[in-house]
Amino acid sequence: MLHTACATSGPPSPTLLPQVGEGRGETVIVMPRNHITPEQIDAILPQTQCGLCSYGACMPYAEALVHSNAAINLCPPGGVNGLQIIANLVNEDPEPFMAEMAEKAKPKLLAVIREAECIGCTKCIQACPVDAILGSGKLMHTVIAAECTGCELCVAPCPVDCIDMITVNELNETEEKRKANMARERFNARQQRLNTVANEEKARPTIATTNLSNDNKKAFLQAALLRAQQKKIGS
Numbered sequence: 001m002l003h004t005a006c007a008t009s010g011p012p013s014p015t016l017l018p019q020v021g022e023g024r025g026e027t028v029i030v031m032p033r034n035h036i037t038p039e040q041i042d043a044i045l046p047q048t049q050c051g052l053c054s055y056g057a058c059m060p061y062a063e064a065l066v067h068s069n070a071a072i073n074l075c076p077p078g079g080v081n082g083l084q085i086i087a088n089l090v091n092e093d094p095e096p097f098m099a100e101m102a103e104k105a106k107p108k109l110l111a112v113i114r115e116a117e118c119i120g121c122t123k124c125i126q127a128c129p130v131d132a133i134l135g136s137g138k139l140m141h142t143v144i145a146a147e148c149t150g151c152e153l154c155v156a157p158c159p160v161d162c163i164d165m166i167t168v169n170e171l172n173e174t175e176e177k178r179k180a181n182m183a184r185e186r187f188n189a190r191q192q193r194l195n196t197v198a199n200e201e202k203a204r205p206t207i208a209t210t211n212l213s214n215d216n217k218k219a220f221l222q223a224a225l226l227r228a229q230q231k232k233i234g235s
């Protein structure tokens with residue numbers, strides 16, 4: 001199999017030299033994909049943020065397509081159309097993957113919570129990559145339909161199995177794009193929030209006595225008390 005990326009006239013520039021590798025018993029010539037950026041690929045990914053590509057989210061898959069020659073057939077929500085667009089961007093032939101992608105392509109899905117059964121545990125909120133679920137502790141939860149990407153990540157964590165995934169109509173191209181852009185923004189905003197919380201946690205001073213035995217803790221506290229008393233006497 002020959003991956004024929006970067007069709008240019010004349011010899012390839014040094015940065016575009018092909019690498020030779022092994023694949024299923026045949027020699028595979030892989031052209032670098034540095035004619036394209038992750039942002040260009042991310043712009044055409046569906047932004048379901050489902051992780052089915054095994055890269056965790058859409059942008060990491062886009063980065064892997066550019067920098068690590070990831071396979072072009074790893075996004076089931078994109079379906080056959082998405083496969084063809086990716087193939088076109090990276091100058092590869094989608095044909096060998098078309099039948100398999102037709103099989104594994106995902107329809108458009110929407111999560112719906114059977115609210116009467118919801119126990120308000122908030123596990124679905126924690127799992128949702130685009131903050132499309134409303135609710136708080138011990139209160140009924142609901143999905144904001146316009147913001148749900150159908151990623152299914154909320155289903156498994158629900159302890160009472162009260163989330164259904166229903167198939168919904170495909171959107172037209174403009175609507176699809178608008179929804180994907182909104183999902184990207186919501187995903188990024190959530191990541192930023194989670195990073196801020198994690199950094200604040202890291203920066204929080206730890207109690208010095210955490211790893212001390214009870215005897216040592218007592219000694220540590222007595223010494224601190226003594227130092228405080230001495231300081232008071234000295235002032």
Ligand code: SF4
Nearest residue numbers: 050051053057058075
């Ligand atoms: S939609 Fe899912 S499978 Fe496709 S790139 Fe995004 S995270 Fe990966």
Ligand code: SF4
Nearest residue numbers: 128148149151152154
């Ligand atoms: S509500 Fe569920 S299916 Fe919809 S985006 Fe959030 S986690 Fe995914």
Ligand code: SF4
Nearest residue numbers: 118119121122124158
């Ligand atoms: S995980 Fe299930 S039970 Fe828990 S809040 Fe979400 S829908 Fe309700």
